Amino acid sequence: MTQSLDVSRRLSGEALTNFIATISATGGLLFGYDTGIISSALLQIREQFHLDTIGSEIVTSAIILGALIGCLGAGGISDRFGRRRTVMLAAALFLGGTALASAAQGVTVLIVSRLILGLAIGAASQIVPIYIAEISPPNRRGRLVVGFQLAIVSGVTISFLTGYFLRDSSWRIMFGIGMLPALILFVGMGFLPNSPRWLALKGRTDEALAVLRRVRSSEEVAQNELQAIIDNHDEQAPWSELAKPWVRPALIASVGIALLCQLTGINAVLYYAPTIFADAGFGQESALLTSVAVGLAMVCATIFGGWAVDNWGRRTLILRLLPGAVISLIVLGAMFALHMKGGAGAWITVIAIMGYTICNTGSLSVAVWLVGAEVYPLSCRGKGMSLVAGSHWGADLLISLTTLSLVQGLGAHMTFWLFALVNAAAFLFVLRYVPETKGQSLEQLEMSLRNGTFAPVHKS
Template sequence: MSKTVLLYFIAAVAATGGLLFGFDTGVINVAMPFIKQKWSLSPQAESWIVSVVLIGGMAGAILSGQLADRLGRKRINVLASLIFVVGSLLTAVAPSPDWLVAGRLLLGLAIGIVSFSVPLYIAEIAPSHIRGRLVTFFQLAITIGILVSYVCGYAFADAVEGWRLMLGAGIAPAILLLAGMFFVPESPRWLVNKGRTDEALAVLNRIHETGNAQTELADISRTVQQEKTRKTDWRELFSSRLRIPLLIGIGIFLIQQFSGINAVIYYSTRIFQLAGFGSGNTAIMATVGVGVINTLSTLVAVRFLDQWGRKPLLYTGLIGTAVSLATISFAFYFKDSLGVDLLRILSVGGVYVYIFFFAISLGPLGWLLISEVYPLRIRGFATSLGSFYHWFFDFWVSFTFPILAATSLGTNGGIFMIYTAVVLLGLLFARYVVFETKGLSLEDIEKKWERP
């Protein structure tokens, strides 16, 4: 196996955590209509079942920073995989809504952990010239997980209590992640930070081109040594010197989530029903299309992110998502005069185009940027904080959407116009805050913050 192939294998194994992320957040979309029917849930109860996973995600994101620094990047992923197994089993056999909420809370905890640990691990393993591509494997795996969850929903829709099969299917990739982590190396940067330089050199020799390992080890060791001369303090993240990385880590997820992505991912079946589709398999099939577009579009980002750079893709994606969100809003506002067929074309087409532009930009760039921009000495805490804000913003979008959808903001498309405004503000964020990291090593990026 060549070293390049090995790197791709390592990234793919770690990215299985992203597949679980996507599956366990997406599967509730197709399972919820059947769960509502079984237990006659109110909109508020529905919101909690969907959104409690995000509360778990916040907790997992906060805990994972210190755990990853103490245990290592590998062992924390092993821990997450075990939690995934337990959570999936609990949701599949839940005898009541309360048990379902408990299981989804556990799944959220595991998702919060991998949302921090997987991008960080891949970024610390990958050489700079393909780091963007490999870290984007995580987002690609999320989209594949969402697609698989939708396909499971369609496949089990007619089964007796098929929603239990939908939720329980997540056990299989959790076991794959658990097994796979025993075949990949530890992060060399974490090993150097723990004084295990011989092991770090062995890892670098295994995964990087001949002759580069010693040079890279020297760069990593120099950075670690410089950082150890300082007292590590999480409050440093809030200093004026690191203001830009902090703004990037919070801002990218604020715009990502308030663009409405997870309102679409979690509730696309509901959106298509509001647009005139039936309440059965037709709406679910249209939702499967969301998963297909999401996955194929993320492949575009994987292919071109390191070639085109972060900022050009971000600009392109923001403009495209704004136009498509405005189209969806227009379709709902004028639905009474458009006719059923045109309403379906504009709503489904708008959602699909929105997913395409999101998947090539805001989707992968959030996880990529927070894994790149922070100094090593606070990278664990800072990345987990960024992940926390992802789940915090995601919670509020996901919790409020079904409630707002039951008001005039849902029926006249006002929700999507709010999301459009946020995306347009994101263009200012991209212009004045985000900087280009294409082709820079993590050590080169860190040098930017060493300047007075």
């Protein structure tokens, strides 16, 4: 702990907070890269290991199963051993899983390695947003936590580019590249401080104050924040605390956004973007390059969202952008219903997908980890975020397993219209259940839960 503070002593409070958020967000980069790279690597893996469709699905989905297990297990670990150590554990799993995947000589080892990577991704999705949220000042918490989502979409985009440029190289190199950011995360976290709120929860108030002095603008701000943490302090709560009426509004808002982030179809569109573009009249190589453009659109939308969450607000951002996602999906479904392939129809399809990607990624995907990390009381924040991440990964698994069946059973046009309906339902959900959290400290949000003023009472 002392060593961590000594290493960062030369940095100002704001610079140190930025540095902490940047190193921590490397977990998001690994999250995105390891999730996305399989789409390119699988082309070679299927041929080398003679995988059939079921085998390919198992190799691909093992990482999602691991993520489900990892995010649910990380809550108790982070509560007991601390946020920083849990991130380091995730980094070690990233390193081990990547090394094993790169060296795999058989399908079984490859599946196990993907499962280990899933454990790391699940743990990272649970703990990194909490760690950043608990160390950030209220006025900058939004953009700093959204940095984690920016790292995720950047990782996905890098995986698309890597797959394209290394398409004639070994799939082992594609996997192995992930070891560098994993090493940066593991080593970097060793020099960062613990979460001041976790330290205070453990009764280590002197250490908590030492951290706050380093990451806040003045001694007075640090002292006042520590006092607010202590005033709201209670013992580490069991899982049953999440079911209590006073916590339930936070549970509904955060888990609802986590589920809708996936059920609105963003990953389904991303997974099958090359196929959609090919069906619209683009050649296979052009379809792959257009998918890279979708990835870049996600990055731009997330950068914008990182600005908007602290200027517009979390709730307002979602309510302003989701209607655009609904309209884009209606247009996309119409293109398939009218069989408009090639020419103007192809470009309308591209514009519709880009519009949907920007509006959905820039709203729900930006807010999912941020809202989950900030709405729970300190006593059960780790466990609450485990449920948020678990809901996210469970819905991801459901969408991954059913999208092709929906397309085959309903047709592409009806599938996109169904997703449009879910996006509209997401708008109504946020309008009813998700309050604005912009500019409020974590302790103020906890107090609003305790006094019953958490839920929104009027439209933004």
